Amino acid sequence: MGNNIRDILFSIIVPVYNVEEYLNRCMESIINQSYKNIEIILVDDGSTDNCPEMCDSFAKRDKRIKAFHKNNGGLSDARNFGLRKAKGDYILFVDSDDFIELDTCNIFNSILKSHPNIDILAANCRRLDDLITIQKYTSINQIVDGRDFLKFQFCNGTMHIAAWRNLYRTRFLTDNILYFKFGIVHEDEEWTPRVFLKAKSVKYADYIHYYHIIRENSITQQKVKTKNALDLISACLSLGTVYKGIEDQELKILLYDYLATLYLHAFFIGKLIGRKNKKIIDKRVLKNLAHSSKNKRRVSFFYFSRSIYYYYYYFRINYLSRTALKKFVKSFRRFTINGK
Numbered sequence: 001m002g003n004n005i006r007d008i009l010f011s012i013i014v015p016v017y018n019v020e021e022y023l024n025r026c027m028e029s030i031i032n033q034s035y036k037n038i039e040i041i042l043v044d045d046g047s048t049d050n051c052p053e054m055c056d057s058f059a060k061r062d063k064r065i066k067a068f069h070k071n072n073g074g075l076s077d078a079r080n081f082g083l084r085k086a087k088g089d090y091i092l093f094v095d096s097d098d099f100i101e102l103d104t105c106n107i108f109n110s111i112l113k114s115h116p117n118i119d120i121l122a123a124n125c126r127r128l129d130d131l132i133t134i135q136k137y138t139s140i141n142q143i144v145d146g147r148d149f150l151k152f153q154f155c156n157g158t159m160h161i162a163a164w165r166n167l168y169r170t171r172f173l174t175d176n177i178l179y180f181k182f183g184i185v186h187e188d189e190e191w192t193p194r195v196f197l198k199a200k201s202v203k204y205a206d207y208i209h210y211y212h213i214i215r216e217n218s219i220t221q222q223k224v225k226t227k228n229a230l231d232l233i234s235a236c237l238s239l240g241t242v243y244k245g246i247e248d249q250e251l252k253i254l255l256y257d258y259l260a261t262l263y264l265h266a267f268f269i270g271k272l273i274g275r276k277n278k279k280i281i282d283k284r285v286l287k288n289l290a291h292s293s294k295n296k297r298r299v300s301f302f303y304f305s306r307s308i309y310y311y312y313y314y315f316r317i318n319y320l321s322r323t324a325l326k327k328f329v330k331s332f333r334r335f336t337i338n339g340k
Helices: 023-031 051-061 075-085 104-114 146-155 170-175 187-198 226-243 249-270 283-289 293-304 306-338
Strands: 010-016 038-044 065-069 090-093 120-128 132-135 166-169 202-213
Touching (some): 010 023, 010 075, 038 051, 065 075, 090 170, 120 146, 146 202, 226 249, 226 283, 249 306
Parallel strands (some): 010 090
Antiparallel strands (some): 120 132, 120 166
16 A cells, blocks of 8 residues: 555455445535545445445546445445555545535545654544434644543543544455454444544544544334344453453543443343343443443442333333424424514
8 A cells, every 4th residue: 555645545445235225325426525635335235225336337437436245244244344445544434324415535535645654644523313413522733542532531421433534554454363343233332432542543534534424223222122132241241351451440440431331322222121131231340330420320220220220211212212303303393483
């Protein structure tokens, strides 16, 4: 890979699985990048709709596009496949139902000209569901290592975990064997912290480059989430082992506490309240992970009664949040109509 920072090649990896309704929008945002020195790696992960034909059509249309077809192995496997095929200096992951700003690579290239060979360029996104939410890292001016970046963002409550949030130097990922864990749903939760812990240089870009679409029928939004929950617990246990070797106690506590949040979230989304699920959640592990006063209270509540804990948060999330949203919309409409 070339070291000429004026001619950086970006490899944009797009895993594709049964997203024919969204793929055109995603690809148009990538093909029409204002910065042209890119390669686009389409990994059709065994789609059963029209996506395979669409991928081939895109590859015929633009020589920068390479279309690959493989048996279904999940998002992790498709990303790893694309990473192994990438020829670029930097990697950008884009989910095929999302899209990016047309100046993304141009902005990133300009930053890398001034700061060559950084391991991770961290940027921002918009989350699109019923509302439009901007997810931003807390601004940090200097280049820091990944551990300091994690600590700073977790302290500020802005460490949003997603592989597509950031740009990664290809050699940094491959030299450190930073591939996604195969066969799990919450691959980003398991992968992202490992990547930042290895990074020697992280630069923050105050730029919203990514649009993340929340779909009801996506893998993480499915109603039956037992696998999601079990995979998330598995990721927590795996990361807990990684975190044991961290010498920075402040960072270790922040990371452990976040695992406690994920652990409790896994219990909630999987509705693991029956007797048959009693052994899945290890109370001793959960107690050791929780460090913040908020999580300690939640764990104590969980110890008192799993069922009450579950239904309390179910009511809080599914009823109170909707009621609050309806009240806000009603007030906003009244404000707009009355001009007050």
